Amino acid sequence: MSGLPVIGSSEPWAGGVVSPRLTCVLAPNPSPMTLDGTNTWLVGDGPYLVVDPGPDDAGHLDAIVAAAGGRVSQILLTHGHRDHSEGARSLHDMTGAPVRALDPDHVLGGEGLAAGAVVAVSGAEMRVLATPGHTSDCLSFHVTEDAAILTGDTVLGRGTTVVAWPDGDLGDYLRSLQDLRGHAERAAAAMLLPGHGPVLDDPVTVIDSYLAHRHARLDQVRAAWDSGRRTPDQIVDAVYEDVPDNVRWAALLSTRAQVAYLESGG
Ligand SMILES: [Zn+2]
Numbered sequence: 001m002s003g004l005p006v007i008g009s010s011e012p013w014a015g016g017v018v019s020p021r022l023t024c025v026l027a028p029n030p031s032p033m034t035l036d037g038t039n040t041w042l043v044g045d046g047p048y049l050v051v052d053p054g055p056d057d058a059g060h061l062d063a064i065v066a067a068a069g070g071r072v073s074q075i076l077l078t079h080g081h082r083d084h085s086e087g088a089r090s091l092h093d094m095t096g097a098p099v100r101a102l103d104p105d106h107v108l109g110g111e112g113l114a115a116g117a118v119v120a121v122s123g124a125e126m127r128v129l130a131t132p133g134h135t136s137d138c139l140s141f142h143v144t145e146d147a148a149i150l151t152g153d154t155v156l157g158r159g160t161t162v163v164a165w166p167d168g169d170l171g172d173y174l175r176s177l178q179d180l181r182g183h184a185e186r187a188a189a190a191m192l193l194p195g196h197g198p199v200l201d202d203p204v205t206v207i208d209s210y211l212a213h214r215h216a217r218l219d220q221v222r223a224a225w226d227s228g229r230r231t232p233d234q235i236v237d238a239v240y241e242d243v244p245d246n247v248r249w250a251a252l253l254s255t256r257a258q259v260a261y262l263e264s265g266g
Helices: 058-067 088-095 170-186 203-226 232-239 245-263
Strands: 016-019 022-026 039-043 048-051 072-076 118-121 124-130 139-143 148-152 191-194
Touching (some): 039 058, 039 191, 048 118, 058 088, 072 088, 148 170, 170 203, 170 245, 191 203, 203 245, 232 245
Antiparallel strands (some): 016 022, 039 048, 118 124
């Protein structure tokens, strides 16, 4: 099977100021799954919302507080994966800011977050969108003043994301991409700010590429299944070209998600 086109920018990414109200502090946790590291986003013009504090790394948390001039009003999570959430408790202890997330297990000292909520911050307003699929608790955040959508791991700045089966669900993920596409189009969104990797211009085109990629992969999995391959390992070998050992588990999870989707009549 042939590999699918690479989506997103191949440029290295170091974070930094994206607009007067949006700054990325890049966490020092690069890996094949986290790309350049986790993007911690500061939103507003002070005090700031912090989206995804990232790993519980003292240097990184100090860098977040310094970038915010010590003024953090709320800590928000796009989802509960550790590379996004692990530092939340320490940042809460350092700043007193509440931690807000869809999953109640991650909420600390404040209210949860739900789709449709509007989070106010000086200089900006952020609308909460439900985008389950990568995990069941994934949220995206639309910063209306900057026509920017923070996508967490739903859309990455480079390559594609894993559907973390069984919590992640491919049917949910495809619906979330369609919802995100519709929202981006209606809101004339100008950029996607991912949880890993560089900022993406032209959100609708990027999301269309994601949808095309998912459907092409599904066709490959269906073809592998029809040719008698039944185990996730056999399907990964047939579908994913040269998948490195250190990310094979991710290909297996996405394959299980795709098989579950096909078996459910998707
Ligand atoms: Zn994740």
